[in-house]
Amino acid sequence: MIGIFDSGFGGLTVMKEYLKKYPDFDYMYLGDQANAPYGSHSAERVNKLVVQNVEFLIQKGCTLIIVACNTASADALRVVQQKYKGKPTILGVLIPAVEEALKQTRFGNIGVIGTRGTMDSNAYERELKKYEKDLYKPSDKRALKSVKVIQKACPLLVPFVEEGMTKAMVTRMMLRTYLRPLKGAHVDTLILGCTHYPLLQKEIERMMGRQVKVISSAKAAADAIEDYLKRHPNVEKGITKNGKRTYYTTDCPERFSELGGKFLGKKIVGERVEV
């Protein structure tokens, strides 16, 4: 069984991509609503919550765990990867987006948007710089020698999305304000460094213009898993395949079921648990 967790609904955008690729796998989703949003917590607090969630999913029998939250993938992923040493395999959503952006960028001018927690961690810039040697091979001769990263925290986008206001005028207005410095810096690639943002992707693409490649960390994570499972057939073999789905939430199951459905694109029922 694959365990996927997030602070709330965002991780369901990752699960949606997984389901397209592997509909026969068993999945367990955990939304930590009781402690949402992670984006405004300190790194210490996020670490503690991530350990709790991983522990819960292990107890429930998950053999592959996806930290489907950028804030949690930024720092805490390393903590749990070191703690559990590959038993089970724990993967995040940050590196796949970083790899994809480095492959896609034409000029090396990369923008990243996310929560305050993710931006404060500086994880995207750190990883982009770390992987650029191997992956940054721009074909355009006007490209920068080394990638330039512009990060912008967008703390209100998660509340807007969680309110279901993806098409509201205030959301568009706020988006325009957040995206202005990235447009001004002429980024050619923009990473959506938060699993809530795929619900705003069309609007973001429209605002940034056709020349800008928008990379969803949810979509990139799903693409990366395919490659990962091919390289690790034993992990793939360990995943049970009965098409089973279980949804847990640490608070407000009614709201989770109602809004979660919008994220996943189909009806779900969340059961309340303590982790």
Place this chain on the structure above:
Amino acid sequence: MIGIFDSGFGGLTVMKEYLKKYPDFDYMYLGDQANAPYGSHSAERVNKLVVQNVEFLIQKGCTLIIVACNTASADALRVVQQKYKGKPTILGVLIPAVEEALKQTRFGNIGVIGTRGTMDSNAYERELKKYEKDLYKPSDKRALKSVKVIQKACPLLVPFVEEGMTKAMVTRMMLRTYLRPLKGAHVDTLILGCTHYPLLQKEIERMMGRQVKVISSAKAAADAIEDYLKRHPNVEKGITKNGKRTYYTTDCPERFSELGGKFLGKKIVGERVEV
């Protein structure tokens, strides 16, 4: 010592009013940032957090505790009042606002705005109906026989205020959307049923128009305490008076210190604690 707590910064608007009246009292403030915002949690979760916070303030020696959060005052206040049976005295911010609104309303048409948690609890309507017999004495002959309560959840106002965006155009836009049904219902009195909202009070008053009385639950709570302490001189005597202030937060002390200062109107330094 008076202990004041809230899910975050909101309670500092209450403390600000207290300090004006009783600058010589000792105060301990606890902002439960790690679990903010309470407004989107379930009642069960809020109850649990409120018990934790009260326990912490008792351990620290507080003899009077103020639950300076409407969501926490809505249901959980009764839980802790019953648990501690007056030792120490625990007061909330909801009843003072209810009493004030019933005294001020001209026609009995009362609006309430607050978080989703506070509105879902229906506590304001319940208490307004409970106290109207004693306190609703409208002088205007066109007044309603029984008060009519219109509640409107405004879930995004707390995020806006916590982002320091009290004067932003998007905030005004969102406010206009939230206040529209209350204006349409011609409320003559509007309760700000969230301790974050005093920071938006001028804008709300401007939008609602001069005929509408806007009642701040923070201000009402401070006015009520004066009356309470006169009637309970032993509680007043028990409060230490060295002008001492201590600020605790359960997460992100830098952010707490920075933003908290805006709420209180003066510089503060928050110390991180586990509760």
